[in-house]
Amino acid sequence: MARKKGREISGWLLVDKPAGVGSTDVVGRVRWALDAKKAGHAGTLDPDATGLLAVALGEATKTVPYLTEALKAYDFTVNWGAETATDDASGEVLQRSDARPSARAIHDALPVFRGDIMQVPPAVSAVKVDGARAYDLAREGEDFTLAARPLWVEELTLLATRDDQADLRLVCGKGGYVRAIARDLGRALGCLGHVHSLRRVWSGPFDVADAIPFERIDRTAQAELDSALLPIQAALDLPQMRASDQGAARIANGNPGQVLDHGDYGAEVWVSHDDRAIAIGRYMGGEVHPSRVFVRP
Incomplete structure (x- = not known):
């Protein structure tokens, strides 16, 4: 029998970690509860520490380095x-x-x-x-x-x-x-x-006040956890650029693509199409050259 791979689900789930639980254990529990194919976290907390652990699911794992570099409060x-x-x-x-x-x-x-x-x-x-x-x-x-x-x-x-x-x-x-x-x-x-x-109280744009207590993960319906997911771009402190239809198709394949907005030449930005994040890249004269592409299910 083939091993079940899990759902192709992407986004961020904020968890309030209790003492006595490892960060990897939290990620594993979230992945199991959401039946997610892929998960990771941005910044380990010691087992005895409590507070915010931001769990990245699916394509959101590509934005983990941006949250890792952000300021954090304890x-x-x-x-x-x-x-x-x-x-x-x-x-x-x-x-x-x-x-x-x-x-x-x-x-x-x-x-x-x-x-x-x-x-x-x-x-x-x-x-x-x-x-x-x-x-x-x-x-x-x-x-x-x-x-x-x-x-x-x-x-x-x-x-x-x-x-x-x-x-x-x-x-x-x-x-x-x-x-x-x-x-x-x-x-x-x-x-x-x-x-x-x-206790970690915030990390970049994420605050522990918005986090789900760890002990509720198992008791919360999957649909409710899905609705608590934050979008991929929630971790990004970057300007947004909207791609044209043709530009989105090119960017999705890793090629430079046209965007409808203007910004500073060479600036790092995130790109959206139909209100969904599709990539991170560099703005260069009307186009974005992607460095990370978010694969749609």
């Missing part, structure tokens, strides 16, 4: 007084400190972590070291050093403080580790620290 709580092997509450405590920072000290330390910074990822992360994942090497007890990587931090704000904790919001670009921020902030304050809880 609300997180730091526990003071201990540094752990994983830089979060699940790891073995490596060092302890009796020191506790004041709200003023925390506030004054934050500017160093804004703008263009260099960040060393947590030892337990997906960063590759000589072809192997850092988290695998850490589990095997290997001795290795991760190099610092550039990160853009748009915002790092103190929201609230308690005796042993602080609540913060981070808005950052691609490749940021909240756990590393908590670790480095604890070191800078001389009190040590690690992430107690973490």
Whole structure:
């Protein structure tokens, strides 16, 4: 008997991931619930983290890189007084400190972590070291050093403080580790620290307020999930160009095609026809040269 391949369905489904569930598990559950042929996500959340996970289905997977590059916002709580092997509450405590920072000290330390910074990822992360994942090497007890990587931090704000904790919001670009921020902030304050809880509240144009709770996925009818799908272009912060009938036919085959709108020469755009996204490409003098074509079922 031939294996069932699933439906040719495309779009974005926003899911509010709970703690204790992996990002890959969320994608698998969504794919099963929608009987989708293809699915992926834009930006892994740690199993203990909660919040927005944007799941791309079908042709929307071709737009994942655009969401990966977008700014993302996280609300997180730091526990003071201990540094752990994983830089979060699940790891073995490596060092302890009796020191506790004041709200003023925390506030004054934050500017160093804004703008263009260099960040060393947590030892337990997906960063590759000589072809192997850092988290695998850490589990095997290997001795290795991760190099610092550039990160853009748009915002790092103190929201609230308690005796042993602080609540913060981070808005950052691609490749940021909240756990590393908590670790480095604890070191800078001389009190040590690690992430107690973490929640992604938005990513690019997507907000967790619009997401479906993960536990509802199995209890929601397929037709209702279909209606919750956002279109392919929802992840794209690009100008729209409308293709002519003839242009749409050429673009669908990967060739330059005529568009009805005008824009900046060489600008990256997304192209629509009959109110549906058909491609991403470069606008060049009345035509769009496609780089990614969305196949229609």
